[in-house]
Amino acid sequence: EIVLTQSPATLSLSPGERATLSCRASQSVGSYLAWYQQRPGQPPSLLIYDASSRATGIPARFSGSGSGTDFTLTISSLEPEDFAVYFCQQRSNWPSITFGQGTRLEIK
């Protein structure tokens, strides 16, 4: 099973700041990685797929990068609604998929 490790577990920032979230895979997943946002009491929503492609309707301040084992989700300037939990997900060993344990982005 491919294990995804996200860091940091919690990130404390202020609105307007830049956020950088990391996801590391236990083996190469190519570019088959997605990012999801989950607000409290809500289901996850797809932000990024194939490492760097924004899903429909996702603002340009969200960007993804990386390949192989190291990936980054960047939020260029934090809006109040961006404070949430973020999960990465791989689909390299299709059809099985696994998720990271999540990074909580909280207001400083």
Next chain:
Amino acid sequence: QVQLVESGGGVVQPGTSLRLSCAASGFTFSSFGMHWVRQAPGKGLEWVATIWYDGSQKHYADSVKGRFTVSRDNTKNTLFLQMNGLRAEETAVYFCARDKNENWGPDQYLDYWGQGIPVTVSS
């Protein structure tokens, strides 16, 4: 707009069965693969099962293989998850989700999710 509404959750005893449903609307249900994902209280996400748009293929996490069955009724725009032999550690919110890929095999990215339905397994 795309809507997914789960139902059928509740409190059950270990070893018993439960059937979840997911009613879909706002898109051509028969053109998309569908998934079940669960989230234990305060924990992360765990993929449970995938079914192709036409029901021709089904895939399961090793943890549920042989006990859970995913199915769909494309005439009623409904997805199902039959869960047998439930265990306490399977207490979670169960989400149904749509695959991003249309009219082909699922690409295993989940672009729309239901609100989820809680399942509690406890004696």
